[in-house]
Amino acid sequence: MRTKSFVLALALIAPGVASAQGRQPVTLEIVGNGWVDVKPGKVTLEVGYIGKGKTEAEAKRDSAALLAKIEETLKAQGLSAAAIGDAPVDSPTKAQMEQMQSDDADSASDAAPVVTDPHARLLTFRTTAQADAVRDQLLVNDYKIGTLRAEPDITEVDAADKQVKAMALRNARADAEIYAKEMGLRVARVVRISETGNGPLTPAVQNKIELAMSQGPQAVFRSFKRADGATHVEKALVVTFELQ
Structure with missing residues (x-):
């Protein structure tokens, strides 16, 4: 089952996503995605x-x-x-x-x-x-x-929802490690997880807007409606990491 994730530094949404303020810990916010297609029941x-x-x-x-x-x-x-x-x-x-x-x-x-x-x-x-x-x-x-x-098999869809949340967290963590390394730091812990983010639009909505801008409106439609009848389950999470 193929999955895909992409990560956006929150600077794409609002300025100042990774910053050090005096002696305060450095924080980094990552938008992590996870999705999977569930075969029809x-x-x-x-x-x-x-x-x-x-x-x-x-x-x-x-x-x-x-x-x-x-x-x-x-x-x-x-x-x-x-x-x-x-x-x-x-x-x-x-x-x-x-x-x-x-x-x-x-x-x-x-x-x-x-x-x-x-x-x-x-x-x-x-x-x-x-x-x-x-x-x-x-x-x-x-x-x-x-x-x-x-x-759809509702039981399978519910299980997939939990699966993609875990996937989104893993993907966010993996990219946080990359950013931290570039900054000469390491990921210490997760301090916040949000499905809504800080901007006027949720991460999931922003993802669809980006998809429409890059590939056209039909790409958004195809992401929901699968020719094989599968149910597309997708989740975007804003994860805040503390770096040391």
Whole structure:
């Protein structure tokens, strides 16, 4: 899992970040960053289809065949039929299937009646790559495809939040050691840790502004929304060190 950190001397925010005042200890404030991407706990995709026939039995056989194609597509991704469930009652895909059923009934003539058997399913995947592959294949076969959703594992996200805080502290400490060495000093202790800093903007907000200025607004958007459905957990801390 790749992580990245960058450190800004607080002089970028306010003057006088590292100073000696008489006999007072020298202090240094560092903005330390840590972040990590947490894989989604579950990825879901709604799929709709309508079996059709001249009789109810024919319509049900047709819908069973359409379901079997979904099972085959899942099998190609190493997934079983257990990945197929019913879509929620308030599912947009379910509403779309019901509307299509109504439209088919209105357009059918007495001479050529059409019986329909609509279904809306919820497919569950381990990764977005599996979901994308299945979605692309089903689109080719004219299934109605709903929204792909990547749901985070809250427990994992909470654990990651603690992890990135520790990472931010380590990164800040490492850079403080570099600055202290250049000043002919050493890091004695941490005297303050803050998530808000001393300026009008929090360190995290300042980081996003810097990212937008250097790489454009889309870079900020990409930092939050991952193509693989991962949840981006990031933390910026202002750490004050005492140097001796």
